[in-house]
Amino acid sequence: MTATPPAPTALLAVRNLSKTYHVGHGQHLTAVDGISLSVMPGEMLGLVGESGCGKSTLGRCMLRLTDISAGQVMFEGRDITTLPERHLRPLRPRMQMVFQDSSACLNPRRRVRDLLAEPLRVHPGPDGRRRPGADIDRRVHDLMDLVGLSATALARYPHEFSGGQRQRINIARALALSPRLIVADEPVSALDVSVQAQIVNLFADLQARLGLTYVFVAHDLAVVRQVSNRVAVMYLGTIVEIGPTDSVLHHPVHPYTAALTAAVPRPVVGARPPPPLGGDIPSPVNRPAGCRFHTRCPYAQDRCRVDEPVLRPIRPGHEAACHFPLAPS
Amino acid sequence: MPADRSAPLLDVRDLCIGFPARGGMVPIVDHVSFTMPEAGILGLVGESGSGKSVTAMAIMGLIDAPGVRVSGSVRFRGRELIGLPPRQMRRLRGRDIAMIFQDPMTAFTPVYTIGWQIDEQIRAHERVTRAQARARTVRILGEMGVPDPERVARRYPHQLSGGLRQRAMIAMALSCNPTLLIADEPTTALDVTVQAQILDLIRSLRGMHGSSVLLITHDMGVVAQTCDSTLVLYSGRVAETGPTARVFDRPGHPYTAALLDSIPPLYGPRPDRLPAISGTPPTPMDRPAGCAFGPRCAHVHAACTTTPPALVPLGPDHAAACVLPAEGTPLPPRILRASNDTCP
Known part of the structure; x- marks a missing residue:
């Protein structure tokens, strides 16, 4: 008799996670509404959706950068939902974040050398002691090399760099403590197309070299496809469809995913776009009852207006929350 | 002065725009030339800093920063716009050439209703009563796909969604039936499903109003799906210009x-690396x-x-x-x- 291999532990898992904000007048905004998902080590998960869908809030909740209203966050199999900051801090080196606005994240009055050394000074080394200056210096040089910047840039200030280079500095700083998980929130959307491709390639290279796990929050489906092996599509605080990247993007079964992929203007002449989806995204303060998408869904029926669908399996590893999923194309 | 109907709608020749800096003139836009035919959609593409917005501002006569030098020629139906006295430019602007901007929140003033602002533009250019102006405002809002236009006209900008605000701004731009609409990144701040609606609207303008559109964007996808011809700017200069299909299939x-x-x-197929x-x-x-x-x-x-x-x-x-x-x-x-x- 052979022993069954232990089930692989998710690096990060959220269970029924909700985040509610009070918006005054006794009203509540549920940005994330009961989401469950897990991220396996080495996985690259893309979180996509339009503004207000809760993708950034979910990303921040995963790292406990905001307090969680309900549900659970597990990191390396350990419940960190209510862990006090003092106990969370030793875990922080293993979970890092990269933000959209590369200049807002970097103190304009500090040189790149100090910006990169700061996390190494704040957090103790692997032996639990303060890192020696020489180690920090070596690590800072390695980091610059890793993200493709020359060491001569170490003495310069953030404003002396272009947007793409500044994002490289941010990535280097996120990597300083050798994290296992990186949550990147729209890391390339502020960059010009010609520079965006460089940073997308950098994310792919770093994943291959360091075995990182990514949660990549973005609205650009083509960018997400390039850096993810699994994609979750969000609408008004919930996941409407999740599965392997090309399965979701090329053969969507949720009408919202289908509309989202169809609406992306492709750089191909002659491909006439389909008629656009009508209406606007409803306010997350005053969500529609039943399926959240029914107000805009071309296939909505009576059941969709009262009965909220839950995620259910469609194909291997591919789930969707729809009463009437589209036939595979 | 009667308009010359045989001339191209817009003829830009050797447009140069210099800003004073470091004790000299910095050429932001450097000898840009292009023409726009009637009822065409021209895409002006480039990365940030390529000079596409400044070019549009110069066409509209909206650059009045001290020390800026604008030279070259911009002819609208044969009439030279560079150096046109402000009074005459003002009569043209909004009526013959209108512009919409990336952020409709800052383009509208927050203290008046949408309807009030569109009425004002109509009444500035034409002798109509308030009631006539409002009737036209409501009609154009409706044509732009605004649901319940009468109610929307009584709303303030902050009460509308981004997509509705952009539709209202396009309605304001079209309220005097301009021949040329300059749209500066009109969908960049919008979500992709709403962007699709606005692009659909822009494509339909020429059928509805016979308007030509100069569409400024950084998104090659938007150009491919919207524009008949394309002008690629790089660092303030024209890199390439041609029919969109040709530029995309056989870039020169x-x-x-x-x-x-x-x-x-x-x-x-997904490439391992993007050719950056x-x-x-x-x-x-x-x-x-x-x-x-x-x-x-x-x-x-x-x-x-x-x-x-x-x-x-x-x-x-x-x-x-x-x-x-x-x-x-x-x-x-x-x-x-x-x-x-x-x-x-």
């Missing part, structure tokens, strides 16, 4: 080709003596480094500012790769 400038290649494909363009665009102050794209170009050689290359014709209405075609080594067509990225 290495910048156009590289820019198209660097867009990740949504369909077809190395480096960043030069600032106008450090623009090299030769081709501005030279330092980032895979085909750069000695001939590129002396003077900026002139536009070389490559086909009907198609031209690129590159020495390669003249040297007999034009770029290969991109048609094959493009067809990979169509929806299955």
Whole structure:
């Protein structure tokens, strides 16, 4: 008799996670509404959706950068939902974040050398002691090399760099403590197309070299496809469809995913776009009852207006929350 | 002055815009020339800092920063706009040439209703009563796909969603039936499903109003799906211009080709690495003596480094500012790769 291999532990898992904000007048905004998902080590998960869908809030909740209203966050199999900051801090080196606005994240009055050394000074080394200056210096040089910047840039200030280079500095700083998980929130959307491709390639290279796990929050489906092996599509605080990247993007079964992929203007002449989806995204303060998408869904029926669908399996590893999923194309 | 109907709608020749800096003049826009036919949609594409918005502002006569030098010629139906007295420019602006901006929240004033602001524009240009102006406002809002236009006209800008605000701004721009609409990144701040609605609207304008559109964008996808012709700007200069299908299938400038290649494909095989363009665009102050794209170009050689290359014709209405075609080594067509990225 052979022993069954232990089930692989998710690096990060959220269970029924909700985040509610009070918006005054006794009203509540549920940005994330009961989401469950897990991220396996080495996985690259893309979180996509339009503004207000809760993708950034979910990303921040995963790292406990905001307090969680309900549900659970597990990191390396350990419940960190209510862990006090003092106990969370030793875990922080293993979970890092990269933000959209590369200049807002970097103190304009500090040189790149100090910006990169700061996390190494704040957090103790692997032996639990303060890192020696020489180690920090070596690590800072390695980091610059890793993200493709020359060491001569170490003495310069953030404003002396272009947007793409500044994002490289941010990535280097996120990597300083050798994290296992990186949550990147729209890391390339502020960059010009010609520079965006460089940073997308950098994310792919770093994943291959360091075995990182990514949660990549973005609205650009083509960018997400390039850096993810699994994609979750969000609408008004919930996941409407999740599965392997090309399965979701090329053969969507949720009408919202289908509309989202169809609406992306492709750089191909002659491909006439389909008629656009009508209406606007409803306010997350005053969500529609039943399926959240029914107000805009071309296939909505009576059941969709009262009965909220839950995620259910469609194909291997591919789930969707729809009463009437589209036939595979 | 009667308008010359035989002249192109818009004829821009050698437009140069210089800003004072570091004790000299910095050429932000450097000898840009193009023409726009009647009822056409021209896409002006480029990265940030390429000079596309400044070009539009110069056409509208909206650059009044001290010390800025605008030279060259902008002819609208044969009439020169550069140096036009402010009074005459004001009569033209809003009535014959209208503009919409990326952020409708800052383009509307927050203290008046949407309807009030559109009425005001109509009444500034035409002798109509308040009631007549409001009736037209409501009709145009309705044509722009605004649900319940009478109610929306009584709303303040902050009470509308981004998509509705952008529709209201397009309605305001079209309220006096302009011949030319300049749209500066009209969908950049919008979500992709709402962007699709607005692009659909822009495409339908020429049927509805016979308007020509100068669409400024950084998104090659928006250009491919909306514009008849394309003008690619790089560092304040024209890199390439031509019919959109031609520019996308057989780009003549290495910048156009590289820019198209660097867009990740949504369909077809996924490349391990994106063919990225190395480096960043030069600032106008450090623009090299030769081709501005030279330092980032895979085909750069000695001939590129002396003077900026002139536009070389490559086909009907198609031209690129590159020495390669003249040297007999034009770029290969991109048609094959493009067809990979169509929806299955």
